Amino acid sequence: MEGMNKGECGVDDWEEFGNGGIDCFSSDYVLPHKESSGGGCRFSKFEQLEQQKEPFLDHRSFEDRKFNVLDPLLPACPNQIAMLREIQEEIEDIVDPKKHNEHPFSSSSLDLLKDYTEGRRRLNIEPSKADLAGKKLSTEEIMRIAGAKFIQSCTRKADVGSMLNNPFDLCFSGLSDEETKNVELAETLLASAEKVGNQQYDRARKLLNQCDLLSSNNGNPVQRVVHYFSEALRKRIDRETGREASQGLESEVFDVDEAVMIPNPTIQACHEGIPFYQVPHFAGTQAIAENMAETKRIHLIDLKIRNGLQWTVLMQALASSRNECPLELLKITAVGTNSKKHIEDTGNRLKSFAQTINIPFSFKIVMVSDMLVLKEDLFELDADEELAIYSEYALKSLIGQPNQLDHLMQFFRSINPCIMVMIEVEANHNSRVFVHRFIETLFYFSAYFDCVDACMEHNDSDIRMVIESIYLGEGIRNIVASEGEERKIRNVKIDVWRKFFAQFGMVETDQSEASLYQANFVIKKFASGSSCTFDMDEKSLLIGWKGTPILSLSTWKFMPQE
Template identity: 55%
Template sequence: MANVMCFMEGFNSGAVEDKFSSSSQGFESLEYGTEACKRSRDIYSLGSDYGFHPDESSLDNGFIVTKYDQEQQQQLSCSDFRLLDGVSFNVASPPIQAYFEEMVKLAGGIQDVIEPKKEKHVQFSFPALELLNNYRSGFKRLNGEGRIIEPRNDTANTEGATKKFSTEEIFRFAGEIFIQSSSQIVDGLSMVSHPFNLSFSGLSNEEIKDVELAGFLLASAEKVGCQEYDRAKRFLNQCDSLSSDTGTPVQRIVYYFSEALKEKIDRETGRFKSKGLERVQKVDIDEAIMSPNPATLACHQTMPFAQITQFAGIQAIIDNMAEASRVHIIDLGIMSGIQWAILMQALASRQEGPIELLKITAIGTTSKHLIEDTGRRLRSFAESMNLPFSFKIVMVSDILDLKENLFETDATEMVAVFSQFLLRSMIVVPDRLEALMRIIRKISPYIMVVIEVEANLNSPFFVSRFIEALFFYSAYFDCLEACMKRDNVNRVVTESRYFGEGIRNILAAEGNERKIRNVNIDVWRAFFARFGMLEADLSMSSHYQAKLLTEKFNCGSSCTLDMNGKCLIVGWKGTPLLSVSAWKFY
């Protein structure tokens, strides 16, 4: 459930080197997208182990995509799909809602509103910005080829209506001004000459202020990247006085990015104490994701990404096991287990024949009691569906201790592996990641479904991480603006406890302390190829399922569904956020 929190703390910790293996530059070398990266090609060499060598065309944030077969889609009717959205099976069905409501009850309910903090209003002028001329590629997003769903702006079609710019567009606008600007020194700060008058750009007064605030953040990041910390602090002081964690999405983003930049400065200058680390240790992110809590449940219920990826992923399993009588699911990080309630309802209502047994094996290294709670909920749900069900937990203190025989697979079973935001959390512990993949290879499942974060947040270069994180989180903050009121307590908790900590870790931490190291699907493809994995097609049913889910959310019109090769990319207004892919072993 709470999959929207996918980019938080790692699954596992351990003192290991940052390099993926001794024979390669590892996952950290797989991030690309800036001129700085081009000047450091040796760092980005992947080596023969990966069989992947970036060239000029790949050193940006674009995607190699294939066009979606719209003609085939039109020729097929809804009755042709083995769908999850049948009369007795959909996200709003009574059984699924009962499962969800049980988790809400355990979480103590979902609260709605908090007392908003007083927002700050200060007059300011546009700062001089000197960054982004070397980072133009950071502003390239999906180009629309292979797109299944385009984002819609319903208000823009109304005659005379003023277009509301998205959060990403505000930062993109500020970045373009930043790139185009010439600068001069005024009172120790670099002040920008306006390339054009913002009042004629179609921006509202609030948006103009947001663009200017975004400019201060970009300027501070540039100075941090250049290690000009005194100058950076001046811009950060402006950010502090103008940002707010309860204001516009731009004000909220700047608030958390500013906090992260200040911590980075303290770390770099030796002023950093243990305060930051102590704060992180008080929040067990993995446990927070697994256990029902109001913030994560509210996000699952109101934001579309988790349910879209879950339904598309489960549909892929159903499509590949349509006639299997004994199904064995190996879940690499089970969380709440709501995805398996979805599968159970589908299996219980399928027409191909009765299911003899659904077996789920959950792998864990911590929080065994939470996995046991999930198992109890699933057993109860299976009983309500009259579905033969078995649940087993494989607990190991270290992934290196995982052995093939612990899964107790049977020759009569059809095995599927489901990985939801687990692999990215192990990039920081590459020996564990490789060990896990070797075990999966030995098991040789019929299908492996992988849901991951679609972002390049693993660069060794600070500015590259900053730009990518800025657009990635802008999309989430923009979505929250569309889905929840600004004073909604669950929104504030989500932004501070999860997004804020994620931003802090990406920007301020280095070495093994930097747990959040997401990479995109092209990187995973190169990695999976080493283990004999071939990408499988997601069926038309999975595509349709994803499209159907977007229509069930009030903000679903802003979701984008794109195809990157055979992989489904779920985004917000064109910014990629999550990926769903299916794999087979040869």
């Protein structure tokens, strides 16, 4: 605590949103690309907070590592040529530009993929020379190269025979044998997704057969990513062709939000090993502590309390920094729609912790069938207490129920909190176009798998496999294989939330220097912390892995009503 002391129903029909007629939650709407006003800030921005040196520096996007797909390269071995023949048999229909009109998604999908391969959807991070020297490619970089190869295959005007006469296009200069094979595997996965998007299921299955042969859930990160995406594509094919497989259906009843509320070795390993779990907790609770520095009675409403670890952080901060303004009461009200027993267990753990550090503490539970029944009478609001809202991955679950989300925002406005802290996934996983959604999801999870591989390398491999197969795998399966009401995971980026909140008179507030200091302070505790990257999107803190956005932390308040 050293640092702390310092310091489809509904959603697919939303065509008319805001003033521009934009379906904002479909995430097909993307604001024009612009350089971040705050600049990239892997570490330099936050270290300047400690040292109080020169102003923040701007950095460019990570585009230094470019690969020329036309360079003459290493000779291809026979199995590589065989794979190329197989792949090209499956994508020859989109090699001819005249056939693009038969599949209207192809052109726009390739444009989106190009954005990723050219680094336009990355944080504004400039890598150091040390980062580039002698290091093997990350999982996301492999996907970028595979994307460039796939675009080349789809847009060149040569016929299949001329491609086979130039097998050098299979690899890139400087890649190891393993990296070359990983690029080929990822390219095959992209080709299979294109086939699924075009409803060419027989051809997609052939490509997926190749993916299955070359991937596994215990291989390298690229192989593991391909394994779970291949599994999800097969499940989608089975659903769309009416041949729903019985395997994997048990995942539909697995509730990730409920699972993370129960203390277990996997959750503990995630919290201790992966930076994304602690950084927003420290920075977010710092924002609450600052906004309530002179408040004697604090009331926090937690929309999805999970295991409550963030509140132990806040309690420690309050216990060590309230000498001039003693705390009379810290009250937490947890809102839940299910799993009351787990919420009660979380409350009991927080009560015990509060007693150990002499924090006056109260814990309440508000159980509701859905957010439409929320009203002030349920919350025991007192006039002499200051109110804050905490939403950690809570609002995204309501994107599919816009009436509930609207009601929740109106309720927030009626109780007028002094601050709302929001932590959400920073990714577009809600496009109504399947191939778009697949590409966005593939690059996001590629970075996440790369992070898990680096951060959990000293842990039991069984724990890593649980994280990937259940927690991450469930997300992949739901986003890729499901549609309509079955698709529960509908993440959108901060620019979409910003536009939505504006409809309710909410404005974004600045991240304080102390909150940014907390982010940097926490990240230094992790062995792989140098790979965790930060950037500012207007007033929101974006937290990423090697330049790929993973989540956002933002703070909000309501404009005074006229």
